[in-house]
Amino acid sequence: MDATLLSLCAAAVFLLSFALLKLVLGRLRSDDPAANLPPGSFGWPVIGESLEFLFGKPENFVGKRMKKYSKDIFKTKILGEKTAVICGPNGHKFLFSNEQNYFTAFRPHPMQRLFRSYRSSKAPPTQIPREAETKVFKSPGFLKPEALVRYLEKMSLTTQAQLESHWGGHKTKGINEVKAFPFAKTLTLTLACRFFMGVDKPERIAKFVKHFDDITLGMHCLIVNFPGTTFYRASKAAAAIREELSKVIKEKKEAMNSGKKQMQDILAHMIVATDPTGSYMPEAEIVDKIMGLLVAGYSTVSTAMTFVMKYLGENPEVYEKVLEEHREIRGKKKEGEVLSWEDINKMKYSWNVVCEVMRLTPPLQGTFREVLTEFTYAGYTIPKGWKVYWTVSTTNKNPEYFENPEKFDPSRYEEKGETGPAAYTFVPFGGGTRTCPGKEYARLAILTFLHNVVIRFRWELVCPDEKIFGDMMPTPRHGLPIRLTPH
DSSP: OOHHHHHHHHHHHHHHHHHHHHHHHOSOOOSOTTSOOOSBOOOBTTTBTHHHHHHSOHHHHHHHHHHHTOSSEEEEEETTEEEEEEOHHHHHHHHHHSHHHHEEEEOOHHHHHHSSOOSOSSSOOOOOOHHHHHHHHHTTTTTSHHHHHHHHHHHHHHHHHHHHHHHSSOEETTEEEEEHHHHHHHHHHHHHHHHHHOOOOHHHHHTTHHHHHHHHHHTSSOOOOSTTSHHHHHHHHHHHHHHHHHHHHHHHHHHHHHTSSOOOSHHHHHHHOBOTTSOBOOHHHHHHHHHHHHHHHHHHHHHHHHHHHHHHHHOHHHHHHHHHHHHHHHHTSOTTOOOOHHHHHHOHHHHHHHHHHHHHSOSOOEEEEEESSOEEETTEEEOTTOEEEEEGGGTTTOTTTSSSTTSOOGGGGSEESEESSOTTSOOTTOOGGGSOTTHHHHHHHHHHHHHHHHHHEEEEESOTTOOEEOSSSOEETTOOEEEEEEO
């Protein structure tokens, strides 16, 4: 039976069980009735408004409540937590400017269950703090431009090899018919494994693409853990990935101890890193952090790549401008010469295209924070311990900030008196102290892919009206089949 149907059936049981209680108690209220809480509803007992959030698309969930309650803030209860949703550019600015004062990172409970190691079934260890993960790879500067420059040649060569392997040999009457989404996922995972772990055998990890899909879907779901459910599949996938990563770590340690090969990747850094007491990081913790990095560098980047292909296929005039930009870059290079950092920085129109893709189809819907100390925003009080949900969807398609918001128009990001959209109206990578640390890595991977694919192919969409499903991770129903024509 379909996992979504099973989850809905399980949810229905919960609803029926608590229906009578809801009639008696009414909507859940704050423990402090005197607090000036934001408008909104906590929904049903226990499950709150989780069903509508998970199955009604977060974008629609937020938009509907902004119209009903407030364009600035509303309260809800999702994934077991009382939550304030802060909306609009003023909300973005407030959140990004006060990260250290009021908030800390928070993982929803499904993510906590998937991204932590159980040394004992009776006593699970403390959740690994998100700040600790960020610090691990920020401190040696792995994701800074100067470090990424060293990886650019390998990224470009890997992309070329993957294109040749997957799209270079399936010709039917001179035209290739392939699926963009599966390829984007395989390519992205291959790049991430090489960058984060130094794994040079892409087939070893690429076979786990389905597991990474299951984990991504399981990060935001009801924790209903029996066969067939989303969370059950995610748990099994996480266990399989952990087992393989443990093997990779063992091999990495052996290679490092032998001294045969210098290691310059995040995994090697984690293995030798020590805390203030001089203790090494436990292997189980390394596994969880690497798995988290791989998932983060996999789903969002592959989604962006896929929808770049979709929107360029729908807008041939935009494709021609992108092709012109990349032919100019390629024309100044010698035969076989790969991209340089200077080349990447010349891809200004191409990056405008990517930004417009991310505006219309955000690869990441939003993230959660935990409130460290009570604060006031827009005249309302948010208690300590509540969660805050931040989402890009409150501005991306708002006509107040983007004229003709449903139109695909990369020129929005060109300089017009000031650079691009107004401040805090377009924030695909967040902002402030928690700006996505992988922003430059993502930009590099997407533009390197775009360069190599447009230089080599034209394409058309096989299913122009293909439906997009998936609430937290946009997914073309048929994998975005396209017909490739080599130049």
